[in-house]
Amino acid sequence: MSVYKPESADTANETVLEVTDLKKYFPVTGGILNRHVSDVKAVDGVNFGLESGETLGLVGESGCGKSTLGKTVLRLHDPTDGRIEFLGTDITSTSRSELRDVRRNLQIVFQDPASSLNPRMTVAELIQEPMRSLTDWSTDKRESRTLELIEEVGLNESHLRRSPHEFSGGQQQRIAIARALSVNPRLVVADEPTSALDVSVQAKILNLMDDLQDTYDLTYLFISHDLSVIKHICDRVAVMYLGELVEVAPTDRLFDDPKHPYTQSLLSAVPRASAQSSDDRIVLEGDVPSPESPPSGCRFHTRCPKYIGEVCEDETPELDEIESNHWCACHLHD
Structure with missing residues (x-):
């Protein structure tokens, strides 16, 4: 499985983070003996990369695994499987005592400052x-x-x-x-850093983070459910659904030409200043499935408005590069 990194004319750009097939499961216990009966698959086989000075936005509905992914990358959660490589060093199984030297370069800004x-x-x-x-x-x-x-x-x-x-x-x-x-630090995970703030204050904090990135050569993994915030600050966007990445693309391209039906539905829900036809709005049917028991095949097929039959139910789509630097996991693009 490839690791998805941005194309750059500057081949000297340093790779800060590479995540390969990362998984984080939380055990579910039950019964009289409190035995392990299943797992909540919060992050399930995620791949991406980050270059120095880049901002990657991570978006998706609440409960899709965004924050868990950010905390697992920082080793605040121990990964269940996969590989986390930071500045060329594998930190996946680094002990807590050895992580001290790494912690200086990995920091987080939480959602609720109070x-x-x-x-x-x-x-x-x-x-x-x-x-x-x-x-x-x-x-x-x-x-x-x-x-x-x-x-x-x-x-x-x-x-x-x-x-x-x-x-x-x-x-x-x-x-x-x-x-x-x-x-x-070299990498900062910003976990919904503006969602608890008023809109006018949000803009000031985003501008501050943008300025600080230039001053200190920071790399951001920016987690948010607010697509207008993502569009303002991010170089690329990764869209997450039920623990998996379904689309990764440069910000402008993803907003102008989304390929995955889930991304299209998210963007159709963004309020617009101009009049918007009701025909443009994509309303998803049903509830988000449980990450403890995700659907087989494409995890989005139970709600997808472009469902094309048994292939969606039986086969898991790969996150493939369908255009230059534009990745999508959907059978429509196989």
Whole structure:
């Protein structure tokens, strides 16, 4: 199985992350003896790659496995199977003690900044916590780095002495971003970083992340269900359904010419400023199947408006390159 990476005229671009056939199953137990009876297949055979300085958007409905994939890539969840290669090193089975050196280069920004910031710590302590745990920097260096970052994210030195609850949601997310960047990471997983914020604040946070990416040469895996946010910030988009990637393409191409019926349905639901015919809206029938017992064949066939028969039920479509740098898993394109 190939690993999907962007084509680039600059062949010297460094591959930061390669994920091959990654799986994360959560066991389900039952019965009097509480035995293992099945698995929730949250991530089931995912392949993708990321180059330095790139932003890959990961989209899909709630429960499709987006956040689990992001946390598994960071080894916050141990993978069930597959391979995670970071900067050329396989970290799939790296022990917890050995992961300390890797953690400095892998950071995350969570969806809800209020719950991710310790209320008993000041802003200065929050930003310096990763530096104390993951580096051997001196006190002076940690303090100068903290001051640099708090100004980079649009706050000032006086804010360092305050507690997280004294700030608005947007300011709390700025603090969370400063904390994630404190140890100079190479890859940042942004897990719905703007979904808890007002629309006006969302735009400011997205612009901030864009600016910081240029300043610190960051690579983002940006998880969101908001396609307008994805379109604004991402270079490529990966669409996820029931633990599998069904389409991967450059952002403009995916929005202009989606190939998978699931992607088409997602894009048809995006509100538009101009009048939209009801005929353009694709309404999916039925409920999302359980990841504990996904459908056979194409997992989307139970809801697909372009279902073409038994081949959809019996055969699992491969994520194939149907056009240059445009991948799709659908029997319509076999």
